[in-house]
Amino acid sequence: MEVVYRFSQPQLKWSAFGHWRESMAAIHRDWLFDRSSLTGRLRALSDDEFEVIPLREAVGPILPEECRVLGLQPGVLGWIREVYLTGFGRPWVYARSVINHRDVEESDSTLLQLGNVPLGSLLFGEKPYKRSEIEVCRYRDACNASSRAAYPLWARRSVFSRGQTRVLVHEMFLPALWEELS
Template sequence: MQVIYRFSQPGLQWNTIAHWRSLMASTNRDWLFDKGSLTRRLRALSDDEFKVIPLREEAGPILPQECQLLGLPPGGRGWIREVYLVGFDRPWIYARSVVGDRDTDGSDSALFKLGSVPLGTLLFGEKSYQRGEIEVCRYEDACNASRQPAYPLWARRSIFSREQTNILVHEMFLPALWEELS
């Protein structure tokens, strides 16, 4: 399955809650700016009918904007993971996480073999990571994986840090999640 979501389209306006507070519905704001575990919230919403569908887990080139956010030189490489977070057999979230090659040590080897295990189990686990500021953007003309228009799509990003490891996590909230919440 080829994924066509892009988190670094030209013209995307990533902003903090101060910008979006009056421009989005309270339900959107509650989910997009929640600093807790998205995995826990999705499990609760789905009555544990939740799963992770891996789309991509591999080393490769990091997008220029991702390099910039992670403080890496242009053309950087790293570990890229793309998944769907699914509730009631419907994709609710498309997530992309990126770890730069220089940003890992042996204690984070579990990052590279998650498979269908949610990243949130590591980020919010026993040795939890510190989450940076959440930024959100609204896609005006994004498409979902079936290439059907979906207006609008909201996405968020933040960097999780622990010791020398930094993980950039992008999450796109798909229409099926908002439908479930309505």
């Protein structure tokens, strides 16, 4: 399955909570700015009918904007993972994680072989990672996704770090999730 969501389009305006406080519905704020495990929330919402569907796990070029956020030189290769997080068999969230795999410490090497294991189980596990500020953007012109006016496409990103390991996590909240919550 080819996925072409773009988290690094130049026209995307990533902003922190204060920017969106007044213009975003309360339900969207609640989900987008929640700092707890998204995996945990989706499991609860789906009565444990939750699944991670891997779309891509491979070494590839880290996009220029991702390099900027991670503090890397442009053109660096990294470990790219793209998945759907599903509930009741419906894709609720499209997620892309990016790691400069050369900086992954030995204790974090399981990040590079997750398969259908949720990334959140490691990031929020026994030795949790520290999470940066959450930034959010609204997609007006999303690729490969239909969006009704009632269910705008929102995405968030943050960097998780522990020791030398840094993981940039993008999550796009798809219309099926908002439908489930309405």
